[in-house]
């Protein structure tokens with residue numbers, strides 16, 4: 001099993017004195033004003049959940065957009081602070097954007113153009129020139145922050161994250177002094193669509209040109225790598241090598257490789273065994289909270305790609321078709337709202353509330369109602385108590401690059417009493433063969449699968465969960481990092 005310590009040693013040996021810089025839009029720590037003074041929060045989201053433990057293990061600089069209302073008051077003159085605040089392990093450097101810049105770059109091009117384009121889920125991407133200009137401008141702000149941190153340095157390894165930063169690699173490469181040795185890598189956390197979808201984007205060529213300034217480009221799945229290379233071929237007329245997954249561009253060879261992201265299995269497994277979790281578990285099953293035979297759980301960042309409405313439709317059908325489960329089954333959905341300034345997300349929040357209300361009204365009897373909807377991020381003890389108590393966890397995206405919730409549930413289900421229901425459209429499905437695979441669009445099949453999963457024998461549940469846990473344990477987030485760093489090392493001379 002690869003550990004945080006192994007990765008630390010790997011970085012030290014392979015990156016031989018290179019300055020280690022991570023760049024992402026989302027910051028791992030946010031300073032917020034509260035009635036009790038300034039507090040530091042960590043955002044809900046796959047990217048920071050996966051990378052913070054890695055940075056804590058390796059040290060370095062993380063460049064990210066400042067998003068907290070107290071962020072500016074908590075940095076030095078170079079816009080830096082040390083994090084985690086309680087036990088500092090690395091430097092966070094913040095990039096500032098005005099509200100207008102955030103509207104165009106983050107809520108605009110990143111999340112109304114690239115996000116729906118790459119997920120290809122029947123939501124029209126918005127092709128707006130002012131969003132595109134804002135995206136270009138904000139990428140220059142990130143490139144400038146990186147330039148400040150690499151000034152006078154001989155060698156640096158810069159690791160870009162996600163679809164917000166498609167242009168920054170080229171800006172950084174072009175702006176670097178000739179004798180500076182820069183190794184640039186990018187991990188794209190969402191799917192890459194097929195070339196015919198990608199080429200709908202009027203600025204497809206500029207994005208590819210920006211990305212190809214990297215030495216290494218990582219995706220979760222081999223199919224996303226192939227889609228990316230096919231986009232390069234169609235848009236730029238360059239023939240990639242589909243065998244090696246390499247492509248030659250401007251005299252350099254770029255490696256495009258799959259690295260399925262994962263979670264810190266050991267830490268989650270330990271946290272799930274905390275005495276606080278055990279206390280919460282008793283509360284969860286207590287007569288005044290959930291006194292029913294079966295519990296299902298769903299945990300999501302509220303997003304139309306996560307298939308939350310599709311899940312509720314299936315629960316509705318399940319209760320209709322198998323009435324013996326009424327008054328017996330409760331589904332707890334924890335939803336952390338995100339991107340709430342975007343109209344599609346506002347609408348989704350309303351649709352979710354309406355769906356919960358409608359289904360609960362249809363079936364409620366005395367104290368019992370089938371769906372408990374908890375809006376906002378759950379505290380870890382409650383989350384892990386739910387993960388340990390639930391008979392099933394439903395992860396039903398209509399499209400998802402990987403999905404970390406599935407792997408977190410597996411890591412926390414220490415008693416092997418729960419079953420994972422997983423959409424065939426989640427990247428994680430390629431690895432997690434012992435999950436119950438569902439199609440979120442197939443209401444009837446999904447409803448039947450809920451019944452079959454609840455009826456599954458404890459022995460079969462245990463067999464499946466043991467095998468899933470062994471897979472996630474072997475393929476943890478440190479393995480992901482170590483595989484990525486080993487590939488980066490091929491560019492280090």
Ligand code: GDG
Pocket residue numbers: 044045046047049050189190261299300301334335336376377378379380383400401402403404405408
């Ligand atoms: C992108 C890709 C890819 C969510 N709600 C609550 C909560 N969360 C935490 C989960 C998990 C994270 O947020 C969500 O991660 P996902 O992987 O599901 O999704 P995205 O944010 O869309 O991430 C995705 C990922 O990048 C990594 O590459 O897997 O495919 O879309 O960590 O635990 N946490 C708590 N309460 C909540 O209500 N405590």
